[in-house]
Amino acid sequence: MSLWSRARMPGPRERTEAPAGGSGWALSPAVTAAAIVAAVCLVAAFVLSRVELMLVAAPLLLTAVLGWSSRPESAAARTRVTIAGDDPDGRVGVEAVAEADGRVDGVHLRIHRADGRPEDAVVTPREAARLRFRIGVSHSGPQRIMTLAARGIGPDAAWTGDPGLPAVAERVVRPASQRVRSLPLPARLLGLTGGHVSARPGDGGEFRDIDRFRPGDRLRRIDWKATARLAQRPGELYVRRTTATSDAAVQLVLDARDDVPGAVAGWAAPYQRPGATSLDVAREAAVSLAGAYAAASDRVGFDDLSDARRALPPRAGARHLHRVLRAVELTTPHGSATERARAPRLAQGAVVFVMSTFLDDQAMRLALTWRAAGHRVVAVDVLPPRAVDELPARERLALRIVDLERRLRLDRLRAAGAELLEWASPERDAMLRRLATPGRRG
Structure with missing residues (x-):
């Protein structure tokens, strides 16, 4: 029972256990049908005086009586689902345990995995106690990796127990992140710091122009070559101005x-x-x-x-x-x-x-x-x-x-x-x- 696909699965080991279901047993339809057919044959044999109908009714009646007498004492069913870990290729390992109290011959499982319809399986109690799944998830976000419900099956399948509450294994799957090389920016960058070049003058950006030294300009921005080339009178200085960086x-x-x-x-x-x-x-x-x-x-x-x-x-x-x-x-x-x-x-x-x-x-x-x-x-x-x-x-x-x-x-x-x-x-x-x-x- 495995489904193969890729998914990125974060998170620690998770475990979910469901409590037991009801304590009642339901008679199998086959046993009920055998009792009804035996009763009809007995009535027909008495009315029609046919001995062969008694021979037909006897084994059916014996089967119904034996099935009725084999009713287990308890119908409690428990399920436990544990996410064991993630495989390198993205599959999720799931360990499941289904237990049914009383004298049972088998366990009926209802398995619902991600990206699939519910599936039914009948296994022995020993196999139900050591189930292993490898499930692949192709979707991101919160989801149920697997849901497991179980009920006991009595001897000779004469009785079936009430299904217990299902155990659910849930995960939040991280969406895959793609590399984005180009970023659309707003029409105007209003932030004061960042990694984008804005239109206003400031520090940290690309070269803007050369202008006269004004109060507030830093001395380290003086361009001596431009000053020697452009100065018209003594004491006139020129500075290199750059554009400011901003965020979006x-x-x-x-x-x-x-x-x-x-x-x-x-x-x-x-x-x-x-x-x-x-x-x-x-x-x-x-x-x-x-x-x-x-x-x-x-x-x-x-x-x-x-x-x-x-x-x-x-x-x-x-x-x-x-x-x-x-x-x-x-x-x-x-x-x-x-x-x-x-x-x-x-x-x-x-x-x-x-x-x-x-x-x-x-x-x-x-x-x-x-x-x-x-x-x-x-x-x-x-x-x-x-x-x-x-x-x-x-x-x-x-x-x-x-x-x-x-x-x-x-x-x-x-x-x-x-x-x-x-x-x-x-x-x-x-x-x-x-x-x-x-x-x-x-």
């Missing part, structure tokens, strides 16, 4: 109200399929941009459109970056679109990354509001590449309508001055380079 304010806005996979047929499926979903792409984009901007000493903030309580204002520092990354990792889909009463407030002059599938109008309206307020807005399309092989003709027509509505929203954002970035596109680096050119600021 960045707000990452993640639309976690829905989570759709690349296979369109799985948009309404009850179980997740293998492969990246839109929320996986959004988490990857958020942690990649946050790490890149934090490395450039910029201020990074985070906001979740589905939960206003998880907003983090833009700040700098390693501790704040850890809070932002943790907030991104804990983002989960809410399954329903909720309207925000008002747009979240942003830092002055911040560049806003709106990471959404743009399957509805809310993310577009907020982006237009921020753009109208003078912020530079980058709309990050996190919808993964879609597969329509399993769709019938009617659903493909519906998908064309959805695509047309998404295209109209994106065109409206472009018309308002927002810029588009497709994170799952192979041209992502080229798009970032175009957005990071000085002429594209705002």
Whole structure:
């Protein structure tokens, strides 16, 4: 029982134990059917005076009596799931134990692993006490690695116990971080320190010009060669001026109200399929941009459109970056679109990354509001590449309508001055380079 894929799994050894289930036993349908057929045969033999029906009823009745008399005393079932560790290739080792009290011949297991439908297995009590799994997880964020439920099976499968409460092994899977070489900046850099060259004069930046010495200029900035060349009268000095360095304010806005996979047929499926979903792409984009901007000493903030309580204002520092990354990792889909009463407030002059599938109008309206307020807005399309092989003709027509509505929203954002970035596109680096050119600021 193993599922192979790659995932980055942090965290220590985890263990979850579920208490025992009910104390009752249910009679097997086979034993119940044998008793009913035996009773019918006995009545028919008495009414029709047929001795052969008695011969048919006798073994069935004996089987029902033996099954009834073999009822175990206890039906308590306990399960325990332990995450043993992570393999170098990304698989997760899981150790599971299922125990059933009383005189049982087998244990019925219901196993639900990540990216799969529930599976049933019947094993002996000895095998149930030493189960080993190697599970691969293809999604990021909070999720259940495995759920295990068990119930006892009596002698000859005549009785089945009540299922105990399932044991759950959960993990918060870190999204993979991609290297971002080009960083889009706001139209104006308002910070006083940082790693970007601003337009105002100051210390730490590139050469700006040569000007006359004024009160407040430092003596070490005197350019003696320029003074000898440009001075018109005694005592006139010239200094070399440079541009000041500044930092940028960045707000990452993640639309976690829905989570759709690349296979369109799985948009309404009850179980997740293998492969990246839109929320996986959004988490990857958020942690990649946050790490890149934090490395450039910029201020990074985070906001979740589905939960206003998880907003983090833009700040700098390693501790704040850890809070932002943790907030991104804990983002989960809410399954329903909720309207925000008002747009979240942003830092002055911040560049806003709106990471959404743009399957509805809310993310577009907020982006237009921020753009109208003078912020530079980058709309990050996190919808993964879609597969329509399993769709019938009617659903493909519906998908064309959805695509047309998404295209109209994106065109409206472009018309308002927002810029588009497709994170799952192979041209992502080229798009970032175009957005990071000085002429594209705002």
